[in-house]
Amino acid sequence: MLSLISILGFACALAARVAALNPVVVHEQEFSDSVTNDRFVIIGIDYQPGGQGAYGTGSGDPLSNGTTCLRDAALMQQLGVNTIRCYNVDPSLDHNDCVSIFDSVGIYILIDVNAPVPGLSIDRSNPSSSYTTSYLQHIFTVVEAFKSFPNTLGFFAGNEIINDVATGQANPPYIRAVQRDLKNYIAAHAPRTIPVGYSAADVQEVLQDTWAYLQCKNSNGTNDASRSDFFGLNSYSWCGSHSSYTISGYSTLVETFSNTTIPIFLSEYGCNDPAPRVFDEVTTLYGPQMTTLSGGLVYQYTQDSSNYGLVQTYGNGTAQLLGDYDTLMGQYDKIDVSLLASSNSTATSLQPPQCNADLISSDGFSTDFNIPNPPNGVDQLIKSGVPNAPTGSIVSVTRTSVQVAVYATNGARLSGLEIQAVSTANSPGQSRSGLSTGAVASATASSSADTSSTSAGGSGSASSTGAAASAKASSGAYRFGAGFAGAAVVIGAGAFAL
Template identity: 40%
Template sequence: MRSSLLTCTLASLAAVNAIPTISVKGSKFFTSDGDQFFLKGIAYQLVPDDPLIDNNQCQLDAKLMKDLGANSIRVYHVDPSGDHKACMSTFADVGIYLWVDLDTFNTQIEQSAPHWNQSQLEAFQAVMDEFQQYENTAGFFVGNEVLTTSNGSVAAPFVKAAARDLKAYRNSKKYRNIPIGYSAADIADLRPMLQNYMACGTNTSESLDFFSLNAYEWCGQSSYAQSGYSQLMKNASSYSIPIFLSETGCIEPKPRNFDDQQAIFGEMSTVWSGAIIYEWIEEANGYGIIQYGEKVDPAAEGAPPDGYSRSGTPTPISPDFPNLSKHWKTLNPTGVKASEYSPTLTPPPCPAFTSNVWVVNGGVALPTLGQTFDAGVQSSITAGTAAQSAPTGNTSPSPTKGAAPGSPIREVQGMGLGLIGVLVGFFWWM
C-alpha cells in the first residue's frame, strides 16, 4: 500500500510539474490548457553544434531568461545523439519552450542548387526523434533563410517538400503533433508570395503548420507605420496558419529600445503570435543582450579567438536587457480560448508565376524525395507559364529613420549571416 501511495504521489507531482504542450488550431498556437500562446523568445546558440547538453550553463541561462520574461528559445543546430534531458528539463521547469531547426550544417536545403534527398531526410528525422519526446518542444523548422534573393523562389518547393515528408514521418511514428514550419528571410521582392506559397493548397499534408519571418525593420525611434510593420500586418491579415517573427531586434541606431514589442503584442497580436529576439549572447555582431564577462584580447593566452566567452554566469547588458524585460513583463495579450475559437480562414491561393520575381507556377507538384534541381525539375516548377502581373500594393517596408544602410536584411540577413558571425568566432571548435 505504501509503495502504491508513493507511486501515486510521484505521478501526481509529475503531472503538476508537467509543462503544457503547444499545438496549432487554425491561425493560432494554443497550449494544452486551452490558452492562446504568444512567443517571447530568444535566439540561443552559444556554441556551433549544440547549446543544450551543458546543464550547468542551461541552469544559469534559464534562470535569467525567466527573469527577462522569455517563454521560448530558438536553437539553430543540435546534435541529435547528445543527451538533452537535463537541459530540456531545466528550461521546462521555468516555462520555456524550444523551437529547433531540423537541419545540420551539412544537410540544409540550398538555394543555389536545391535538392531534397534521403540523407537530408534521415538527418532531419534524427533531430525530430530526439526532441519529440520533450513536452516543451514547441516547433520544428525545416529551413532557415533558404531563399535569400528575389530569384531564389525555385528553392521554395524543396522546402515545402521537406515539410511534407517530415509531417508524414511525424504522423507515421505517432509522435505528438508538433508544428513544423519555416523561418524566412525578409526579402521584400518575395513578400507576400513566399508567405502565401508555404500555406497554400487544399492538401494540408503539403502545407506548413506555421510560417515565420526574420525581420529587422523597426530600428530606433520608429513607428508601426514607418517601420513597415503595418504592411506585415496587412499581408498576414487573412493568413490561415500561425505567423510570428523568428528573428528581430535591430541594433542601429543604439540603444535598442525594443519598442516594436508594443506593436507585436498589441495591435498585431490578433494575427501575429509573437517574436524571437536575436540574440542571447554578446559576440562580434553586437546583437547580444547578455555577456559572460568582458571581452578580452583574442591574442591573450587561453582567450577565445574573438575575445567573447561562451559560458559562465550571464550578465545583462544595459540598457538592452532591461528595455526588453520592461516590455515583456507588461505586454501580456490573452488572445482567445481554444474552446471559443472556430477557425474560418482558408488557405491563400498559390501565387502565380511572375517573371523574374516568383517563378513557381502556382500549386505545382512538389519535388519527390531524391530530386535535384535540373532542367526537368525547373520545367515542372515553372511549367513554361507566361509572365503574370506583379502583385499590387507596397510589399516593401517604408523607409525607417535611422535604419542601417541598404535593405533591411542588410547587416545580418537574419541568422543566415548572423550564424556566419557565430561560426567565425567558433572555428576553433570545428
C-alpha cells in the first residue's frame, strides 16, 4: 500500500507535469496537426499591446508579462481564437509564462523576427545594406527564444517589405535569402521543423508576383530553403455590410491562389471604415467558397489611435471590452468548425513550379532568382549557434483566474474570468464559462487608469488608416454563453494546480 508521502509525491509530480499542443506542420497548401493530421485553419488576432513605439522601452514585448497574458488569453479563449501574431518581441526577455499560458488555452503563436529599429530589419529602400551578420544574429536569437515552444506556429521573415513595383525590384532576392538563413538555422538548432514565411501588402500590382516569386522552387532538389513555407496577406478590402465575396475581391484571391503550393492566409484583416465593424467577411473566409485559404488574423486585439481594437487596455492592467469584441464573437460562433478540419481535396500532390522569369507578370518586378550569399561569418554562426542564447520552454501554469479587473462594453465588471485547460487548438464555443456581470454596472476602467495609445503592427503596416470605430454598448448584464463544464484539471494542454 502506498504511503501518504508517496501519494502526495505522486500528486506533486502530476501537478508539475506539462503537456502541450501538438506542433503544426505544412503539408502543401495546408497547415495540419502533426499528430492527428487534421487540417489547421487560423482563427486569429494580431496581438501587440503597446505597439511598435514601445519596443525597447521594457514594456513593448507582448509575451513577457504573465499577468497581462493571462488576462488576454482568457478573453481570447472565450472569443474562440486559436492563433495570435506578435510583431515585435525582445528575445532577451523571459517568455515562458506567457507562451505556456497561451499553449494551455489552445492558442498558437506566429512571431515576426524583425524589430522596428534600424539594423534589426530589412530596409526596403536599400536591402543589401541591411542584410548584415548582426541583423541575422538578431533574428536567429528570436528563433532561439521561441524554437522550443510547441505552439510556435511559424516565423515571419518580413512584413510588407515589397509595397509597390519599385520595391519589387531589389527586395525579393533578399527576402528569400533571409528565409533560407532562418530555415538553415532552425534545421541546425531547433528540435523540430518550424515554418518560415512572409506577410505581404495587398497591393494588386505586385501581389501575385510576390507570391509567385516566393513560392516557386529555386533548385533541382526537393529542399529549397529559400522558398516560403507560407504566405500571409494584409488585406482590408472587405469593408462593411455592403461588401461581398465579389465586391471585396475575395473571389479574385481564391482564383489567384487556386494552385498555391503553400498555405495562404490573411495575416491582417478587418476594415474599420465604415465603423463600427460588422465582420461579415468572417463567415465567408471560413466558408466553403474559401477553403483554398487557411483563415486569417483580425487586426487587432488592443485599441489604439487607429481604432482597430477589440479591447481597450489601461496602464494599471485593467481592460474593457469594446463593441467589436462582441460583434466578432457573434460572427465566430457561426463558423462550421467541422468544415475547417477537413482537408481540401484539391490540395493533394501539388508541386511548386520551377522558378523562372515566366512566372512574373509585372514589368519592373524582379526576375532575378540568384539569391545573395550569407554575409561573412553567418555560415559559422549557423553551424555554432548564437552564443548564450536565451531558450524558452513550456512551464507549469498554476494560476488560472485573471488577477486584474476586466469590464464589459456596458461598463460592468466581469466576474469569474479564468482560463480553462484544453488539449487541442481552441475554437469558437469550445471553452465558454458562465462568465457574467452583476446586475449593477460598476465604474468603467477608464475612470482610474491611463490608456495605451501607441500603434501596433510591423514596419510599413497597411493598418494605419481608417475611420474612428465606435464601441457598441450592450444593455443589461454582459454574459458569455454557457459551455465549459467542470473545473480546471491537472493533465491537459497545460498543468494546472488543483
